[in-house]
Amino acid sequence: MIGRVTQRSIALNSLTNLQNAQSRTAKLQEQLSSGKSLSKGSDDSVRAAAALRLNDQIAGNDANTRNIADARAWNTTQEEALTSVADRLSYVRDLAVRAGNATLDDKGRAAIVAEINEAKASILGSANAQYQGRAVFAGTRDTTQAYDPVTYASADNGAAVTRTISPGVDMTVNVNGGAVFGTAPNSLFDELTDLAAAVTANNGTAIGASLVGLDSRISKNATALATIGARDNQLDHAEEVNANQLQYLRTQLDDVEGVDMAKTYVEFNMQNVAYQAALQATAKTIQPTLLDFLR
Incomplete structure (x- = not known):
């Protein structure tokens, strides 16, 4: 039996076709604006799951890149501090050698003591170097001061500050203050205090012992600087590996959810033309009746 085709059924079918055409046009327009073929998981569950995994890996790569930048900042802060310490220690050693001259008078020794104390204050400032308001030579402790300026007590807990710089790769970014500056009462600052006292007393034996201690401190400082260089x-x-990995992941992600912009633009124009033609055809097909005017 052939059903009767009414004006209402024609209107409903035409409206359904128009809505479908509009939906296809809107989807193509969204792909053009976003540059992605997937707007929701239901578009393609397999590709959506792959895109989610790739986005997670890219987020992890971004986190590692930030960690590398943070690790570099730690290295730079410590390297600048220890380079200054190396310069000051070398200068103090020269002063100690000069102080060992038995012919030096009291005024000369007093001048050397003043310079030793000035160098000690400079080294103490370097030992309390900070990165983002945190002492870099205090281990994992969140403190602004690694060494007390009066007692020379150390806040260094000997723990390692680490950063993840690549998948499964954690790197220590700090130098333990105790390894370079020691701890009270046998810290570098205590040794410099003893050296100043030996120079004041014109004690050649004590000055000689201080020279041995200075050589040891210079060696430890050089070792710390070498460690920082190796970390750099x-x-x-790690930076090169992460950059290559990021490029690979983005290429993979583009293959999964990217769109061919030229092809999609042509399809959008064709769909839009078809939609406009459908509107015109529907307007001619569905003619107003007398009932439409009586409503």
Whole structure:
């Protein structure tokens, strides 16, 4: 039996077709504006799951890149501080050698003591160097001061500050203050105080012992600087690896959810033309009746 085709059924079918055409046009327009073929998981559950995994990996890569930048800042802060310490220690050693001259008078020794104390204050400032308001030579303790300026007590807990710089790779970014400056009462600052006292007393034996101690401190400081240099090289390698990985992940993600802009633009124009033509055809097909005027 053939059903009767009414004006109402024609209108409903035409409206459904128009809505479908409009939906297809809107979807193509969204792809053009976002540059993505997936707007929601239901578009393609398999590709959506793959895109989610890739986005998680990219987020992890971004976090590692930030950690590398943070690790570099730690290295730079410590390197600048320890380079200054190396310069001051070398200067103090020269002063100690001069102080060992038995012919030096009281005025000369007093001048050397003043310079030793000035160098000690400078080294203490370097030992209390900070990054983002945190003492870098205090281990994992969140404090602004690694060494007390009066007692020379150390806040360093000997723990390692680490940063994840690549998947599964954690790097120590701090130098333990105790390894370079020691701890009271046998800290570098105590040794410099003893040296100043030995110079004041014109005690050649004590000055000689201080020279031995200074050489040891200079060696430990050089070792710390070498460690920082090795970490810089490790960061350079990690940065290169992360950059390559990020490029690969973005290429993969584009393959999964990207769109061919030229092809999509042509399809959008064709769909839009078809939609406009459908509107015109529907307007001619559905003619107003007398009932429409009587309502």
